[in-house]
Amino acid sequence: MLRFLVRRLLGAVITLVIISAVTFMLFYAVPRDPARLACGKVCTPETLEVIRHNMGISDPMPVQYWHWLSAIFVGRDYAGFGHCDAPCLGYSFVNREPVLATILDRFPTTASLALGSSVVFLLFGIGAGMLAAVKQGKMLDKFASSASLVASSMQIYFVGPVALYLLVYQSHILSQPSYTPFTDNPGAWFTGLLVPWLVLALIWTANYTRMTRSQLVETLSEDYVRTARAKGMSRRNVFFRFAWRGAMGPIVTIFGIDMGVLLGGAMITEKTFSLQGLGMLAVKSVFTNDLPMLLGVMVITASFVVLANIVVDAVYAMIDPRIRLA
């Protein structure tokens, strides 16, 4: 297990370095100068040079990248912003805020959205998938299959406004989406996020219903399930202890990867409900040429995906003793 963790974490670091380097290079491939944008209308070559120096972008690209990378571990002194403690992701070109603080400020919104909706779609998706698998070929199964097909072909930018209109503006059943920190007011946190949770979960529920059903249909036809029945185990026992155990592995794998992606920010959902999460932050920094912010968000979200993969592999090995971690 320890060997596994060390090996995989080393791999994760290498992955992240490559991702950030590629982002760095791509950014410079775009012929726009952030210093020029910051310089304003009256801009002499001298001021431009000063701004460049202050932003830390006067050096050649590899040197800049090295500065950026080492700042994460040892901090950095900026001519224009002063000292930045490790782990330092730099300052925004646009509003001059420290990148890490901004990301930490936005992260709870994204995390709340991801966790809340995943509770909903896991509960309903897996539940519906189980029912459909048990009632294979019957009415309930057919209904669940067609409903999930319809739901998974929906798009958030369509379902979102419709849900807002029907549930919030028209009938006032639910409240206007907003983000209140959980620690400030748990009730407001819950009611404010309920509509985004449900809308985001609707589409994911459909996916999990179909995946759970097909996994269970497969494991229910396994020989070891038949053996369990031949031993006198009840249907319920066989279903949960044997069939579900076998179906769990692939579902956990997909969920881990989905979770990594969701924690990186659900851009369209955030945009639809005007929530200020990581997704929106990433989009904004792309449009404003905010390299430090973009790099920060990229590295953080990539870490989630990479970490989720490691966790998934470890959990899979716990579920299935045939998998050996190495």
Place this chain on the structure above:
Amino acid sequence: MTSTDSQPFLSIKDLKVHFSTEDGTVKAVDGLSFDLARGRTLGIVGESGSGKSVTNLTILGLHNPDTTTIEGSIELDGDELNGASDRTLEKLRGNKMAMIFQDALASLSPYHTIGTQIGEVYRKHTGASKKAARERAIEMLRRVGIPQPDRRVDNYPHEFSGGMRQRAMIAMALVCDPKLLIADEPTTALDVTVQAQIMDLLKDLQQEFGTSIIFITHDLGVIADIADDVLVMYGGRCVERGPKEEVLRSPQHPYTWGLLGSMPSLDGPVDVPLNPIPGSPPSLLNPPTGCRFHPRCAFASEVEGNRCATERPLLQIEDGRGNACHLSDGQRREFLADLAASKAI
């Protein structure tokens, strides 16, 4: 109802198993009857699609109730199993009747230790504690010849070799001292030396526990080694039945002749071709009329009036020996003598 020794322990009467599929009704078993006495071993021989495995899954009630219709009677120790409730069957399965399967790797759960899988049957049927079940599992592993059972009990199936997995499955089937053991091709996937070990083990355990065994196989050699009586199935029906010695020495049905002629032996002639059965096994969606074997039978033309194609031959059993064939006894003796003379069997 208690049974006396004169009564068969398991009695199947006119069993019919039909599956409904998208293409139509599959008549997997079509009017099968047989008895099995206590402590005896019945070998059921047949090729794929003969209905031999279906019959035995049906005895345990392991068929899919949504698509399967079952007619006839399955009486185990005086209790009717056809139509019995799930609860009744669950109490019998793994307890009074148990089953071992061909592919032990696929048939054992990869997610649970061998000990758990053996122990849970014991707990289910005796209400024993976890600790007692573990002790029992170790004891059973020792009995089936697994070295260091107290260590092996915590292994997963993938950590066992093929032969050991089959032993573990036998231990699991026998943990509650079942009175009936159904073994569905338990040695087919094994190497010959391991197959020999497993068959010896089954014979020893049968002596010890007095279990009745139904042994399903496609291999007449295995039958010769382990069975007391033989039932030959073709196309969902029994075509020949009798004590092993008689069926192997003087087979009565042309299908049995064909099976024997198809098998090369370790000391037979090598420069003559084998004597296979032409054609392929029948489709059970649309089985042949009359005798289901008649399209492949070399002797069907010897029966007058095309009866093989039109009239189902009934199974005539006397003292446990008989066949379902329209040939007369005289014809049969003559043809068998011819086959033996040309070394075709």
Place this chain on the structure above:
Amino acid sequence: MSDTTPLLDVSGLTKHFPIKGGFPIRRTVGAVQAVDGLDFQVAEGESLGLVGESGCGKSTTGRLITRLMEPTAGTISYRGQDITHAGRKALAPIRSEIQMIFQDPYASLNPRHTVGKIIAGPMEINGIEPPGGREKRVRELLEIVGLNPEHFNRFPHEFSGGQRQRIGVARALALNPKLIVADEPVSALDVSIQAQVVNLLQKVQRELGIAFVFIAHDLAIVRHFSQRVAVMYLGKIVEIGDRDDLYNNPRHPYTRALLSAVPEATVDDTPRERIRLVGDVPSPIDPPSGCRFRTRCWKATEKCATEAPPLAQAEGNKAGHLTACHYPETQEIIPVTGLSKTPQEAV
């Protein structure tokens, strides 16, 4: 080329599959010794049977001969020409002469191709245009293997298992091969169908003079089909010889045990000899030193652990009957009543 050059000459053939492991950088830490130093020849028109239990390396051997796998060491010569590491170009003329038949008739035929296309495949790949055209040749081949020539437009799923194996045989015959490697060609088939395919292969072997390497685990079928037989155990040949010598006078304890374990469909009054091996085949990753069979052998001594017995003609053997054993069996197989030899528990 002299007349005595065998069609296929294999010497020192070895295949080790590397095992990756180690920390923190993965490297080769060991090897599965699937095949370890095989020597054998196949004469023109002869059938050599390779028998052994799972994991003995018989299938790997088949794949090495047909060059589907690259050997780790040793040489493979075809008609005196070394083809061990021959490249695509050098192999091209030989490819058509060596063909393979596989175990699973379902998996080895492309379900989307017609039978005609499947059988014509080898001709197409090798750019061979037979006299009268490919279709005529396909019909001929279908006829040879006992299928209706009119069925060349059908798809594999329209045929039964036995018929599909016939299609596999027809495909192998398409280029008039000189050598066919058949890997368990009948073991997936029903008993009655097995005999049909064995008869077909026998007819093909005799009438077309094709040499066979016939790989199977069923000793009776191998005996029926092969003039010479090699018994393999843990990647090595332990005994090789003419069919009658090997089956009637097995000199290696493993051959003897193997033969005694085959269930026969007879009810003799005199029971056959029963030798029951204890335990399992050891792992090919770390095979026993010296003789690989010694851990399960009732005759093993110190010498067996230290010295690997060479494959040689044991005293009293006929020419060509080779045994790799320090203490070859001496008596003919005789029925032993009520006695079973039990080896010591494997250490």
